[in-house]
Amino acid sequence: MARVLGILTNDPSLLRCQAARLEPSITFPEDEVLGLGSFDDTDVLLARRPASVGTRRLPALVEGLQSPALLAMSRREVIYQEENIHPLKFRGWLFAMDAESELLTKVREAIEASLPLFLARSLRTVTSGERVFFLFLRELHEQNQLDDPNLEASEVARSLARSLRAVDEFLARAGETRPVDFAALATNGRVLVGARRGRPLAYLLGEGSGACSLCGLDERSDDPRVSTHRRGRFVALASIPSAQSGFLEVPDRSVIAVSRSLQINVASL
Numbered sequence: 001m002a003r004v005l006g007i008l009t010n011d012p013s014l015l016r017c018q019a020a021r022l023e024p025s026i027t028f029p030e031d032e033v034l035g036l037g038s039f040d041d042t043d044v045l046l047a048r049r050p051a052s053v054g055t056r057r058l059p060a061l062v063e064g065l066q067s068p069a070l071l072a073m074s075r076r077e078v079i080y081q082e083e084n085i086h087p088l089k090f091r092g093w094l095f096a097m098d099a100e101s102e103l104l105t106k107v108r109e110a111i112e113a114s115l116p117l118f119l120a121r122s123l124r125t126v127t128s129g130e131r132v133f134f135l136f137l138r139e140l141h142e143q144n145q146l147d148d149p150n151l152e153a154s155e156v157a158r159s160l161a162r163s164l165r166a167v168d169e170f171l172a173r174a175g176e177t178r179p180v181d182f183a184a185l186a187t188n189g190r191v192l193v194g195a196r197r198g199r200p201l202a203y204l205l206g207e208g209s210g211a212c213s214l215c216g217l218d219e220r221s222d223d224p225r226v227s228t229h230r231r232g233r234f235v236a237l238a239s240i241p242s243a244q245s246g247f248l249e250v251p252d253r254s255v256i257a258v259s260r261s262l263q264i265n266v267a268s269l
Contacts (some may be wrong), residue, residue, distance in 0.1 A: 001098060001239075001240070002032075002073055002074065002075035002086075002098035002105040002198065002239070003026075003027075003028060003029075003032075003070045003073065003074045003075070003238075003239055003240050004073045004098055004183055004184075004185055004237075004238070004239045005022075005026055005070070005071070005073070005185075005236065005237070005238045006069070006070065006071050006072075006084075006096075006185040006187060006192050006194060006236065006237040006238075007019070007022075007069060007070040007166040007192075007193070007234055007235070007236050007237075007241075008068065008069045008187065008192040008234060008235050008258050008262065009029050009032050009069070009232065009234040010067060010231075010232065010233050010234070010261075010262060011228070011231065011233075012066040012067050012068045013228075014064050014066075014228070014229065014232040014234075015062050015065055015066060015067055015070065015187070016059050016062050016065070016214060017057040017093070017212050017214050017215060017229065018064055018206055018213045018214070018232065018234045019059045019061070019062045019070075020058070020213055021206060022058060022204075022206075022236055022238075023057065023058045023059060023193070023263070024242070025196070025204075025238070025241045025242050025245035025246070025247065025248075026236075026238055026241060026242075027056070027060075027242070028056040028060055028074040028090040029056065029074065030051070030052055030056050031051050031076070032051055032054060032074040032076050032077075032078055033047070033048070033049065033051050033072050033074060033075060033076075033077045033085055033086075034049045034054075034056065034072065034073070034074045034089075035047070035048045035049075035072065035074075035085040035086050035096070036048070036061055036062075036071075036072045036078065036085050037069045037070070037071040037072070037087035037089060037094040038062070038065050038067035038068070038069070038070050038071075038110055039068060039069055039189035040066075040067065042095060043252075044089045044091075044092060045067075045094075046087070046089055047109075048082050048085045050080045050082070059214060061217070061268055063193055066268075068168070068189050068190070069094075069188075069189045069190075069192060071086075071087040071094045071095075071096050071185055071187060072087070072088040072096075072109040073085075073087060073096040080115070083125050083255070084125050084127050084129075085164070086129065087185075088129070088130055088133050088227075090122060090133070090134070090137055091146070091147065092137075092147070092188045092189065093137065093186060093187070093188050094148075094186065094187050094188075094189075095133040095136065095183070095184070095185070095186045096184070096185050096186075097129050097132060097133070097183070097184040098182065098183045098184075098199055098239060099129065099132070099180055099181065099182035099183075099184070099199075100180050100181055100182075100227035101123070101127070101128055101129065101182045103171070103176065103178070104128035104131075104132065104167070104176070104180055105128050106174050106176060107127040107128070107167065107170035107171055107173075107174050108126075108127075108131055108173065110170050110174070110256075111128070111131040111132070111134075111135055111166075111167070111170055112131055112134075114135070114136070114138070114166075114170075115128055115131075115134055115138055116138060116141060118134070119134050119137055119138060119141070120134075120160075122134075123228075124209075132163065132164075132167060132184075133186075135166055135167065136159060136160055136186060137165075138163070138234045139157070139159035139160075139162045139163045140159050143155070143159065149188075149189070149190065149209070150190075151190070151191065152191070152259070153192070153193060153215055153257035153259040153260070153263075153265070154195045154257050154259075154265060155188065156191055156257065157193045157195075157255045157256070157257035157265070157267065158255075160184065160186055160193050160194075160195050160255060161195060161255045161267075161269050163211075164182070164184070164195055164197075164269065165269075166227075167180060167231070168180075174232055179197065179198075180197075181197055181198030181199050181260070182195070182196065182199055183195070183196045183199040183200065183201045183239045184186055184196075185237055186263070191257065191258060191259055191260060191261050192235065192237065192257075192258040193255065193256065193257050193258065194250065194255070194256045195254070195255040195256070195269055196250055196252060196254060197252060197253050197269060198252065199239065200239050200240060200249070201237060201238070201239055201249075201250045201256070202237070202238055202239075202241050202247035202249045202250060203235060203236065203237050203238075203247060203248055203250060203256060203258075203264065204235065204236045204238075204241070204245070204246055204247045205233070205234075205235055205262070205264065206233060206234040206235070206236065206246070207233055208229060208230040208232050208233050209229060209230065210226040210229050210230045212225075212229050213230075213256050215229070217229060221224075227268075233262055234262070235258045235264060237250075237256065250266060251266065253268060253269045254257045254266050254269055255266060255267055255268075255269050
């Protein structure tokens, strides 16, 4: 089972500080490959690491980044193939999914055949996970929302839900009666959405705090950075947070939407 993490923050300059608050709850094993996606002013950034290469400490992973959103995923891989490591990107979107790849492989070609030509031509791998991502992009495209910078989180969540229900339809046509289990996350740097069925996913609303171990601040300090930290808020979605971490479980067979103002909405898948 893979580990996925998504963060949406109202202050990109505090991403590393907020990652430090999450570190006791979120760990990425050193023996797993790791992918990390973030945003700058002009582009979507990807970093990928083979197993046992580089740090897996969350604050160190985001050092130097000032991104409004982050997606990360780690998993065990027998053979390291950089292009197959999630998160995946297309234009302004990042996507990561932990799912049963053997089951999805049965409908890989059918999914690809259903894509608009411009999306089918943009596929970079032979993986079924990328095709599920492009089903989600197809749903956004059909609603004229693929490149909409002001897209509401609820609309993105509905597109994600439709794409996952479409996977079920492809599996049913292939004679597969068992639904695929998954935990999936997507973001365009402005909103963050996730969905789960059969695999864990939880969320945490991180309120502002004047205390920061990285910056050496506490609530009683007269340092002007304290007020900035107090205003900094974030939402994290994670597949495997540690016990007693303050995360709340997303109900099974649900989709979760986090808006630009960090409002959280959970609906049935």
